[in-house]
Structure formats: structure tokens, C-alpha cells
Amino acid sequence: MRDIVMNFLALVIGGILMCLALCCSMVTLAHGGYRTALLTALAASVLAVLCLARPSFRGSTFYRVVAAVLALPALFVWLDFSRRFHF
Numbered sequence: 226m227r228d229i230v231m232n233f234l235a236l237v238i239g240g241i242l243m244c245l246a247l248c249c250s251m252v253t254l255a256h257g258g259y260r261t262a263l264l265t266a267l268a269a270s271v272l273a274v275l276c277l278a279r280p281s282f283r284g285s286t287f288y289r290v291v292a293a294v295l296a297l298p299a300l301f302v303w304l305d306f307s308r309r310f311h312f
Contacts (some may be wrong), residue, residue, distance in 0.1 A: 232280040232288045250302045255312035263310050270302040
């Protein structure tokens with residue numbers, strides 16, 4: 226029972242962090258200072274993938290599929306970060 230609760234909490238937290246990452250990645254700023262927004266998106270997506278790693282390794286097939294679907298937008302966030310972030 227404990228694994229079910231922990232997997233569910235990891236999915237919920239990972240989903241919320243991924244939504245935050247997508248929102249920060251798609252933001253359009255008037256002054257063009259994307260650095261803070263993109264760094265926030267990158268950090269949120271990395272934390273989301275780390276949260277989603279638990280259900281993908283220790284969960285049932287349902288949890289693994291949901292974790293994989295929730296982790297897919299991280300690719301978009303990372304590609305957008307590499308395209309728009311100026312080093």
C-alpha cells in the first residue's frame with residue numbers, strides 16, 4: 226500500500242512540475258530576457274523527471290506508462306532551452 230501512495234504522489238508532483246516547466250518554457254517576454262524563465266523551466270523539468278523516475282522503476286505497468294507520458298514534454302523543454310538560451 227505504501228508503494229502505491231508514494232508512486233501516486235511522485236506522479237502528481239512530477240505532473241505539476243512538468244506543467245510549470247512547460248509554462249515557463251512557452252512564455253513570451255516583452256523585453257526578451259528569457260534567461261530566468263528558461264532556467265526555471267529547465268530546473269522544473271529536471272526535477273519532474275527525477276520525480277517520475279520512481280514510478281517508472283518501482284511501479285506497475287500503469288504507473289510506468291503514465292510516468293513516460295508525463296516525462297515526454299521534458300524533451301521539448303530541453304530542446305527549447307538549447308535553442309533560446311544564450312551562453
